[in-house]
Amino acid sequence: MRGLECDERMGHRFTVAIVEDNYWAGKLLESYCQQCGLKVISIISEGEQLIQVYDQLQPDIMLVDIGLEGNLDGITMVQSLRNAGYQQKVIMVSGTTNIDHVLTSFHDLGSLYFLSKPVMLPKFQAAIRKAIGEILLERSQLIEAPKPRATTWITVKNQKSELPISEDSILFIEKEDKRLTRIHLMNGAHMESSTNLTDILAQSSPHMFSPFKGFLVNLRHVVSYVKESGFPTSRRFLIHLNHTPVKIPLSRNLQKDFAKLLQELQ
CATH class of the missing domain: 2.40.50.1020 (LytTr DNA-binding domain)
Structure with a gap:
């Protein structure tokens, strides 16, 4: 299959971070990204770990599962990044049937798409097209987008969890x-x-x-x-x-x- 069946010239201009705690689900998403001409720069299973390395990664697009290992679920992780000023493109990927999770991902997080597992390639392609379309639009409107400064994360104990x-x-x-x-x-x-x-x-x-x-x-x-x-x-x-x-x-x-x-x- 040609890259995204849309434009092989896109090459690796767009980077992706996958946040998924299921190994095979992560590998499937990585395969889909490669077929779409995207560069996967990280596959991470914990929200806390992604936050720690986010400033080094700075992905164009994030594929985020709601249920993750560790103390942070996907929604809380993205909310933390949003609160820090990051406006990365987020595509939520989950097998959840909880409608509250779906609504939260759209309204509070500004996610572009909600993909239900098992993820099918055509729907994945549609989500990526939408994300890339928004990125290109934003790049055309800004000569040079200022890079957000490095964020200081503070880990605190909240009941039995540690939250950044x-x-x-x-x-x-x-x-x-x-x-x-x-x-x-x-x-x-x-x-x-x-x-x-x-x-x-x-x-x-x-x-x-x-x-x-x-x-x-x-x-x-x-x-x-x-x-x-x-x-x-x-x-x-x-x-x-x-x-x-x-x-x-x-x-x-x-x-x-x-x-x-x-x-x-x-």
Whole structure:
């Protein structure tokens, strides 16, 4: 069969990462990609592993199974990448009959296609045509698309699982008690974790800053900071963030360091 029965001249311009925990299903998808003139650059069985190497791979298209080995399913993995700012083309591949999974993959993840197992070549070709069509359209509209910067991933304990969260998606983190921290995300959601602030800060870039005991704040989301009003004896400042009305306290002793880091970031 000719490459995609569409254009052999496409050659290996388009790269594909396959995220599939079934060996034979992965090999079948790899064979289909080769028949379509695509270059498979990785076959990975765990969502966590794909996230760790994504910045090195930067695939044009991802073929993602919903059920994966490890703590992350395919939907959660793609959501993590979307939250980090990646807009890769995603084709979901699964044997699920759960309609909620199908709807989530289309509406929340912006996936191009949902392929049911066993995957047939004609439907696979149609999905690839659509993905390539969107890529070519985007390339024609942009002279040079800016490459997203490398993402810092922070792994936190959530109940019995360990979940990677992109640093960019975090607004601030507060200590609730000795055992729990609450992580506030820019999409309005929050999650509780048993990972302490020290361990989170050790995984973070310099953009995560501790302005006050029991708090971490992401400098990328800071709008401004002002001296606390209403309390004449207060020596604190209050930090204003995007995406939330919550004000984060800033110690007077840390104000100069905070201002310097903000200036360097800008």
